[in-house]
Amino acid sequence: MGPFNNREIATAFWVIVFLAFSLRKADIRKSFAAVLRAFCQFKILLSVFLMVLYTVAVVRLLAAIGLWKVSLLKDTIVWFCVNAMAMMIRFVTSDDAENIFQKVLTDSFKIVIVLEFLVNTYTFSFPTELVLVPILTLIAMVDVIASSDEKYSAVAKITKWVQMVISFVILAIVVNRAISNFQTLLSLDTFRSIALAPLLSLLFTPFLYVMVLISKYELVFLRLNFGLEKERGLKRYARRRILIYAGLSLRKLQHLLRNHAGDLMHIQTKADVDRLVQRRVNP
Numbered sequence: 001m002g003p004f005n006n007r008e009i010a011t012a013f014w015v016i017v018f019l020a021f022s023l024r025k026a027d028i029r030k031s032f033a034a035v036l037r038a039f040c041q042f043k044i045l046l047s048v049f050l051m052v053l054y055t056v057a058v059v060r061l062l063a064a065i066g067l068w069k070v071s072l073l074k075d076t077i078v079w080f081c082v083n084a085m086a087m088m089i090r091f092v093t094s095d096d097a098e099n100i101f102q103k104v105l106t107d108s109f110k111i112v113i114v115l116e117f118l119v120n121t122y123t124f125s126f127p128t129e130l131v132l133v134p135i136l137t138l139i140a141m142v143d144v145i146a147s148s149d150e151k152y153s154a155v156a157k158i159t160k161w162v163q164m165v166i167s168f169v170i171l172a173i174v175v176n177r178a179i180s181n182f183q184t185l186l187s188l189d190t191f192r193s194i195a196l197a198p199l200l201s202l203l204f205t206p207f208l209y210v211m212v213l214i215s216k217y218e219l220v221f222l223r224l225n226f227g228l229e230k231e232r233g234l235k236r237y238a239r240r241r242i243l244i245y246a247g248l249s250l251r252k253l254q255h256l257l258r259n260h261a262g263d264l265m266h267i268q269t270k271a272d273v274d275r276l277v278q279r280r281v282n283p
Contacts, residue, residue, distance in 0.1 A: 004074070010129035014137075047211065051088070054207045055080055058200065072196055079197050087201065087208055092215045095258070100212065100250075101205050139163055209250070216253040217246075223257075223264035230267065238264075238273045245277045 004012075022028045039045075059076060062068035068076075091100055123129060143159035146152035220242060224235050246252040256264065263276050 005123045006126045006129040007123045007133065010126060010133045013130065014133055047088070050211075051080070051084060051207070055084065055200070055204070058203045061203075062199070067195070067199065072193065075193065075196050076200070079200050083197060083201055084204055087204065088211065091208060091212045095254075100209050101202075104201050104205050104208075107201070136163075136166065139166075213248060213250060213253070216250060216257065217243075220246075220253055220256050220264065223261050224267075226265045228266050228268060234267070234270065234273075237270050238267060241273050241277050 023032065055076075059068055087104065124132065139159055139162055143156060143163060146156035146159055221239055224230060224238055230238075242256070246256070260276060263272075267273055267276065
């Protein structure tokens with residue numbers, strides 16, 4: 001088997017077709033350019049660069065202890081572009097970013113991980129995948145739209161039923177193939193492939209925690225610039241006191257943002273800052 005399976009090639013084919021068709025329209029090209037400009041902001045590019053450096057360091061560590069091989073490079077890149085990016089967006093933009101490690105751990109160790117590995121390993125022929133990919137994508141899109149409005153509930157029931165039937169059929173075929181190749185599944189390479197995404201996600205958690213912590217501090221400090229006018233020295237004092245108070249605690253920062261955003265905007269003296277940190281902040 002080559003570096004890409006039939007499903008990945010079919011997906012790439014349809015993505016290229018979709019982009020080629022869409023980018024023919026001027027308004028879509030302008031929107032696409034606007035998205036690219038938004039992504040190319042310094043903070044975003046710096047975050048991605050740091051993510052790459054951290055991931056490379058983790059991969060080198062796993063390779064040193066025998067848990068990573070060059071054959072896993074494609075899966076690692078896919079994990080970075082899909083899982084790592086999704087986790088970063090999910091937790092940085094969430095109002096409930098506490099217990100990151102527990103949430104990542106729960107998401108990483110599920111039977112779904114094994115099933116996804118099997119489904120992605122035992123694909124169909126290229127012509128079959130070429131037909132399946134757009135059909136499944138279309139059904140999923142219709143389901144999302146239908147589920148968003150109560151008046152389309154009847155359609156949503158049908159799409160969910162169709163998705164369930166197709167999923168069971170595909171899973172049955174995949175499990176049958178996996179049983180036929182049971183000895184191959186017991187290999188060390190298979191273990192590495194199955195464990196790669198959960199392992200990378202767990203090892204990514206410390207970096208993710210630090211990035212979320214920084215983003216929450218930015219939001220807290222940003223509140224100091226709003227509301228009543230404040231002297232620069234007062235802002236520095238408030239930042240220092242908040243850093244001492246919250247430290248590495250996301251829970252305390254979340255409490256400040258949820259319950260004392262208005263207080264941060266209206267402080268006028270150092271005494272206001274001390275009262276906010278010492279007495280009124282009790283998460």
